[in-house]
Amino acid sequence: MVVSDADEGLLDHIDEAHKDFKDVLRHKFVINHNRPGWINFTEKLENSPAEFVRPKGKEATQNNDISLMYFSSGTTGFPKMVQHDFTYPLAHILTAGYWQNVMDNGLHLTVADSGWAKCAWGKLYGQWICGSAVFAYDYARFDARNMLEKASHYGVTTFCAPPTVYRFLIKEDISQYDFSSLNYCVVAGDPLNPEVYEKFLEYTDLKLMEGFGQTETVVAIATYPWLKPTPGSMGKPSPIYDIQLMRPDGKLADVGEEGEIVIDTSKGRPTDLFAGYRADPEKTEAAWHDGYYHTGDMAWKDEDGYMWFVGRADDIIKSSGYKIGPFEVESALIQHPAVLECAITASPHPVRGQVVKATIVLTKDYEASEQLKKELQDHVKKVTAPYKYPRIVEFVPELPKTISGKIRRVEIRQHNDEKEDN
Template sequence: ADLKMIVTIEEEGVPEEVDGACEELGNGKVLKAFVGKEERDGWLNFREELKAASPDFERPRGEEATENSDILLAYFTSGTTGNPKMVNHDQTYPLGHILTAKFWQNVEEDGLHYTVADTGWGKAVWGKLYGQWIAGSAVFVYDYGRFDAGRMMEMVSKYGVTTFCAPPTIYRFMIKEDMSRYDFSTLNYAVTAGEPLNPTIYNRFLEATGLRLMEGYGQTETVVAIANYPWMNPKPGSMGKPSPGYEMVLVDKNDKVCDVGEEGEIVIKTDIGRPVGLFVDYHLDPEKMRNTWHDDYYHTGDTAWIDEDGYFWFVGRADDIIKSSGYRVGPFEVESALLTHPAVLECAITGVPDKLRGQVVKATVVLTKGYAPSEELKVELQSHVKNITAPYKYPRIVEFADELPKTISGKIRRVEIREKDKPYPVINALECKACERCIVA
């Protein structure tokens, strides 16, 4: 990453990890600073350096003046499909988040906005800094160790949060609680992004609060690029329509624009210029740039379809699409079907190699409190999906787990499940008797 300095907190084990990484890289030129009270050999004390710094700041002028095109910051992607990528944004990036805060999150001047996101990930500045402050809203920050939905809702009630943003996983945990115990009278607006929103969650949250969940879509590389805005009627499960300033279409593998109802990759058109908020490049990775951004399209790697009203419907990451017996199965539809069953708290749909079908659908399921794994429940879940979706989409393999692998930002790492299943001893799904964790039908 061409690193010149690293600043970190004095948390147990973190400075040691940094020392080890620098030693492994053989880079003795990296300045290391920590925010803490103790002294460490080879490290600067951030607080002491801050005290010694001059309070006067002279704005650079002339050739040294900051340009709009200068790099402002870099974020790492969450790595849901592979290793994280380092994404560079320029000085116009904060302005792009006016869309995010004012027009999607609908923050209020003198209101109190709360976005559930760990600092350090792109989603943090989606909801904790630029757009909210530009729009005149205060920001509520709540740090927690292990997530507790009840405790979080207590904070929303106690401090009078007016607008709220969280990934669908958080809402999923919220609706499993008795939400009638909490006071949401100050809450005027709620949005979600990060993963597709299951319609069941939308409806349950609406029943509990009277608020419609307004889904949005974006990446570390963008600001909010597609969303259900206040002036729109949301369709539960749809990401909405392209944001102002963003021209977006779906294309097939030959970059031909897809028709209504046809599945394709989401791309951002850049033929007339780069939209405000879209990233500049992947740091020191020109090959990734060539593969991702070409022919006046930025390729998101996500697939969707568009209905006759222009609403985008998420299908999955291109890497997550399952190809089984000639059919293409998007994980979101099957996950949405499973999540309507009361026994399912969380789930992830992946493809498992199969000699006969190419791939078969596998469900990794985390159960709700009060339910226990059993062969009967596995069959019941399979039948449940068959009754909701096309029969060929049901999970032939069902595996129960205590938790799903996730990124630090809370997104499900289906790639990790797929990696674990690569040596899966399935010769043919109909013949699989290799382990006791799964049932195949």
């Protein structure tokens, strides 16, 4: 089902797409408008009975019926249609009440486009169930100052945004805004660099509580209110999931050893885990087999049980026998005052197999130069293991991102491969 306003261009676009998805899209509603093949939502609503009669028997909705579908963010390839059933919204009580720490009569702001699962995480189910109002903030192009002004003016009490947003916020003079009502801030969507955590804490006296999850899940790993935040760590596994780290050989990883984040489903599917990819049993089977759901994300666990993100399995760089996670190199670069944001990817190399490439957006006080490139390379060598430094550095005005704000490393890799072919 789709509900649209009476924009003729938009309706034409939906009708054209409908030709290829007639088995999926069965009902088309338009607001206060008559159009062939569409149902006038306004007329139907006016003629509807005031009392809702709940269907019974076969017509009744079952908990395991599909209630919604979201596209995955598509950071590593073509987005997948992720299906969730009617039990999914209730699990966001954990997201809102026990991670975002929303409060009764509070005002919560999550920075997320309405077309993505992060919207369900922060603008719909959990917040309302927990008694918090939701502040809807939409924009054509992100403006850090405008967001700071709105959050301050309306008295936002809890805030959730991807690291990209926080990187831009700490470049502004936050001290000129009144955030006396702001009690709690969380971050998810991409790994949080420790430098961003420390700067935000310095400017606001608020600790950023990181979380991890996917379109396929609710919050799966997080720094919950009762945990001490460890900058750079995602936190600890959610109590509703049995989360393990799995090595490539199928054995569980030891403390300090990298592995893929997996969810044990051998005792049954958790009610909040997705119900498969729409019309794609092969991808469903590839992600969900032998009693585990495979997230495709790599991490390691320390002795205290905190989990540390390494990168997507597809993003790990294999150079001269070394395995290099992009997050560590990005965190090293972001500590330099010249770097606003960056993305680390693999670039093909005839001898080493792959080398580390840094695609960098500079802060407004710096200009691209060979001298700055060398300075950044030396900086990484000092902060982390020297072999991890970026042998290739490219300065760009902006990074390619999904609508939900995640960096599209797959697009950067494709650009690298095309340059290699030429």
